[in-house]
Amino acid sequence: MSVRWPDGKRFAFSIFDDPDAQTLSEGRRVYSFLADLGFRTTRGVWPLGATREVNSLGETCANPEYLAHNLELQKLGFEMGYHNATPHSVVREETRQALDLFKNYFGHDPRAMANHYNRDAIYWGSARLTGSLARAVYSASTLSKNNNRFRGEVEGEPEFWGDLCRERIEYCRNFVYADIDTLAVCPWMPYHDPLRPFVRNWYSAADGANIKNYIRMLSESNQDRLEEQGGACIMYTHFGHGFVENETLDSRFSDLMTRLSKKNGWFVPVSTLLDYVADRRGRVEIGASERNRLQSRWLWQKIFRGTS
């Protein structure tokens, strides 16, 4: 589908930044750079401080300096997104507490989220897929991981919070593709999947998981194609994965983002972008054929190209 972007902009570009492993100083370095170039994107956060052993490094909003930085960014127009409660699995009451904290800190419920690999992740692991064949292929392709441990949508489990997700969060990420034009590969987004009723709307993303994938995805030719197609990119990344070394930004990242910033693009947070698309086109409920297309393309790319 093609969308007419506001103010004569030719394409849209956003980022969801996953907080895994990101230090305070890396975050400061990356975000002052993005802010100066005019990007306003989405930063995933953990609202709740860890109380048990963590499964990932990275800051939580329990660190006052980190929280202050997030509030500064929010003031500038960046969006804060949800990345589950904290970097370890939590039970329902902790998720509720995390959502309440988020609301206290940032003034409203989170609008966009992406799962962290906690047990409280929602429709995650093999539950991302529909059908026993697809799940079997997926499990075979990720042999080393336990893909059936996620419980966020499973009623009666201690980690269940599906109803809270449906009440409080608008957009959740599922599939990630090796294509810069996310809207071209997933023209239905934001979409509702009736087989996954606790998520109001899903979105897809482009694979920029670490510095290597990000700079490959944002190559000059891909940027130009995104612009020509009038498309929309939602880049999924971890700014803690190789973007800053010795306080210095990766120079290729910095060059590519500077080049992109000079184009006539709409550089807005994830939920601003998705709201706009949904307002223009209406909400989509996908059926079996759309679901199949989305998941087989994703599985294919995961197996043969190693996308996340």
Ligand SMILES: [Zn+2]
């Ligand atoms: Zn994560």
